[in-house]
Structure formats: structure tokens, C-alpha cells
Amino acid sequence: EAGVAQSPRYKIIEKRQSVAFWCNPISGHATLYWYQQILGQGPKLLIQFQNNGVVDDSQLPKDRFSAERLKGVDSTLKIQPAKLEDSAVYLCASSLEPGGLQPQHFGDGTRLSIL
Amino acid sequence: AQSVTQLGSHVSVSEGALVLLRCNYSSSVPPYLFWYVQYPNQGLQLLLKYTSAATLVKGINGFEAEFKKSETSFHLTKPSAHMSDAAEYFCAVSQNTGFQKLVFGTGTRLLVSP
Numbered sequence: 001e002a003g004v005a006q007s008p009r010y011k012i013i014e015k016r017q018s019v020a021f022w023c024n025p026i027s028g029h030a031t032l033y034w035y036q037q038i039l040g041q042g043p044k045l046l047i048q049f050q051n052n053g054v055v056d057d058s059q060l061p062k063d064r065f066s067a068e069r070l071k072g073v074d075s076t077l078k079i080q081p082a083k084l085e086d087s088a089v090y091l092c093a094s095s096l097e098p099g100g101l102q103p104q105h106f107g108d109g110t111r112l113s114i115l
Numbered sequence: 116a117q118s119v120t121q122l123g124s125h126v127s128v129s130e131g132a133l134v135l136l137r138c139n140y141s142s143s144v145p146p147y148l149f150w151y152v153q154y155p156n157q158g159l160q161l162l163l164k165y166t167s168a169a170t171l172v173k174g175i176n177g178f179e180a181e182f183k184k185s186e187t188s189f190h191l192t193k194p195s196a197h198m199s200d201a202a203e204y205f206c207a208v209s210q211n212t213g214f215q216k217l218v219f220g221t222g223t224r225l226l227v228s229p
Binding site for chain 2: 004040041042043044045048056091093098099101103104106107108109111
């Protein structure tokens with residue numbers, strides 16, 4: 001089966017600019033996750049979707065970050081405006097269903113650098 | 116709140132030596148525990164998971180981990196390291212109820228020398 005696809009792989013922008021990331025999960029996976037991984041740290045969950053509904057966005061900085069999953073398939077994560085502290089790898093993952101019994105499959109991530 | 120602590124940001128072993136990566140967890144409810152591996156410029160891959168069945172869990176690539184409730188530990192081991200094992204390893208915890216959000220540790224980089 002095809003894995004989780006993310007694009008772009010790399011993005012360099014200046015602070016205060018906007019940026020968007022795209023994720024296409026594994027076919028049939030109802031649950032989609034966006035993580036932020038800052039250098040030297042483990043991934044931190046930003047938002048979790050179940051189909052096209054948000055399950056958990058408690059750690060999403062909503063003043064600048066937004067995400068959507070129209071039609072319950074692929075998803076976009078946007079940052080507007082970007083800050084220096086947003087430099088990180090943004091990982092998308094998907095699973096058949098929510099919950100710890102279902103493994104999460106990760107994409108290769110988008111590495112964002114803010115100048 | 117749940118958390119995991121990974122002792123040692125870097126672990127160095129020789130090829131063929133025992134690999135031991137340490138993870139201690141904190142959870143107010145029975146946890147699910149996971150080990151993930153991340154190769155450079157790639158996403159995370161699940162190595163193994165503990166979900167309250169057998170306390171000794173076997174995973175891919177010869178890795179295994181033992182859940183010890185009395186020590187709140189879930190250390191990852193492999194009897195004999197291979198050069199291809201060099202990567203970043205993350206321990207993670209989730210609750211077995213509710214949203215079951217994964218909380219990751221800060222990671223341990225495994226270096227394998229010939």
C-alpha cells in the first residue's frame with residue numbers, strides 16, 4: 001500500500017510570511033494527525049482529525065495555525081504569519097481508527113526553516 | 116498528565132554489542148506504551164507496542180521491550196547491534212481510554228560503531 005504522502009519536503013520562508021503543508025493519508029484511514037517536531041525534541045501533536053471532524057486541537061496555536069481536512073481525506077496545515085520559533089519538521093500521520101491499538105503511519109515530513 | 120522520560124540523548128555501542136535504551140513513564144491510568152524509530156529525513160516507524168497483554172513485547176528488527184509496572188519502565192533492548200540500527204528512537208505513551216493521544220519522549224540517538 002502507498003504510504004502517507006507529504007509535500008513539500010522542504011520550505012524556507014521569512015518570518016511573518018505564510019506557508020501551507022499538504023498531507024495525503026493512507027487510503028481508508030479515518031484518523032489523521034499533524035505533529036510538530038522541533039530539533040532535539042519528540043513530535044508534539046498539533047491536531048487530530050477523525051474523518052473531517054477535529055478530535056483534539058488543544059496544542060494548536062490557533063492565532064496563527066489552522067488546519068482542515070475537507071471530505072475526510074487529504075489535509076492542509078497553514079501557518080500565518082510564521083514566527084522564528086515555528087522552524088521545525090511537520091509530520092503527518094494516519095491510522096485506521098483513533099486509539100492506541102491502531103498504529104500510526106507517518107509521512108517523511110516537511111522541514112520548515114524560518115529566516 | 117502523561118509523560119515519558121528517555122535517559123540519555125545519545126547511546127553509543129559497538130556492532131554486535133547489546134543495545135539498551137531506557138524509558139520511564141508517568142501515567143495516572145494504565146498506559147499503552149510504544150517505541151518508534153526515526154531514520155534521517157524520514158518519518159517515524161513503529162517498532163513495538165505494549166497494550167496490556169504480555170509484558171515482554173517483541174517487535175521488528177530483533178528489538179524487544181519489557182513493561183515493568185513496579186519500575187514504571189519500558190526499556191528497549193536488542194541482543195546484538197547492527198550498523199543499520201543507527202537512528203533516533205522515541206518512546207511514547209498514551210492512555211487506554213479517551214482520545215489516546217500519543218505523548219513522545221525527547222528521543223535517544225543510537226550510534227553504532229564497527
